[in-house]
Amino acid sequence: MKLTVLGKYGPYPAAGGACSGYLAEQDGTRVLVDCGSGVLSRLQQICNIQDLSGIVLSHLHSDHMADMLILRYALEIGKARGIINIESIPVYLPNAPADIYGLVTSSPVFRPVIIQDGLQADIGEISFTFREMSHPVQSFAMAVEHSGGKLVYTGDTNMNTRIGDFSKGADYLVADTGLLEKDKTDQAAHLTADEVGRIAADAGVKNLILSHIWPGYAEQDIINEAALHYSSPIMAEEMKTYIL
Ligand SMILES: [Zn+2]
Numbered sequence: 001m002k003l004t005v006l007g008k009y010g011p012y013p014a015a016g017g018a019c020s021g022y023l024a025e026q027d028g029t030r031v032l033v034d035c036g037s038g039v040l041s042r043l044q045q046i047c048n049i050q051d052l053s054g055i056v057l058s059h060l061h062s063d064h065m066a067d068m069l070i071l072r073y074a075l076e077i078g079k080a081r082g083i084i085n086i087e088s089i090p091v092y093l094p095n096a097p098a099d100i101y102g103l104v105t106s107s108p109v110f111r112p113v114i115i116q117d118g119l120q121a122d123i124g125e126i127s128f129t130f131r132e133m134s135h136p137v138q139s140f141a142m143a144v145e146h147s148g149g150k151l152v153y154t155g156d157t158n159m160n161t162r163i164g165d166f167s168k169g170a171d172y173l174v175a176d177t178g179l180l181e182k183d184k185t186d187q188a189a190h191l192t193a194d195e196v197g198r199i200a201a202d203a204g205v206k207n208l209i210l211s212h213i214w215p216g217y218a219e220q221d222i223i224n225e226a227a228l229h230y231s232s233p234i235m236a237e238e239m240k241t242y243i244l
Pocket residue numbers: 010011020061063064156212
């Protein structure tokens with residue numbers, strides 16, 4: 001399985017960057033995981049929109065779904081003009097907040113499947129298992145697997161007891177590293193680099209990718225904080241492909 005980072009920033013992109021978006025590929029199956037601003041542009045550097053087997057949205061914050069609203073235009077206009085010949089794309093997403101869910105799913109080009117805790121779903125050759133996290137809106141981590149290869153993506157979350165168990169033995173952990181310890185508050189919506197390093201070490205993951213980067217941070221500070229607990233964490237790199 002291949003994972004390409006289309007966008008690594010949150011909650012807004014750095015100059016020239018994109019918000020959360022990842023493409024998982026295996027034997028002709030292509031699944032877009034999250035679709036923040038800038039992701040549709042990046043996706044088309046790799047494949048055509050109609051080559052997508054499905055879309056998975058970890059949660060409905062704008063930095064993870066904003067480009068769904070223009071992907072909708074691309075599909076609607078493409079179908080009307082005969083350059084896109086698929087009826088619709090399955091979209092796995094939480095059904096809250098209800099207004100955003102309604103906005104995304106109001107077009108027939110998207111075929112919604114509601115994510116709930118524990119849901120397992122096969123999209124082509126790739127299987128997904130979802131675990132609810134803790135974030136200001138309903139948000140899901142996911143295990144993305146194919147024939148023994150396992151990648152866990154945290155989505156957005158703050159520290160909780162579930163993410164460690166869920167990440168156990170993963171080949172790759174792609175983690176929301178939205179904070180440094182110095183900026184953590186009681187209402188923190190994201191994991192700190194320190195927490196991510198501890199989770200990865202305790203879970204015994206083979207590779208840790210730091211993502212959901214706030215453009216205001218120096219990346220080396222994030223790497224150094226995670227490395228207090230986990231040796232050689234990897235800073236996500238946009239348009240880089242990781243092989244499981
Ligand atoms: Zn986010």
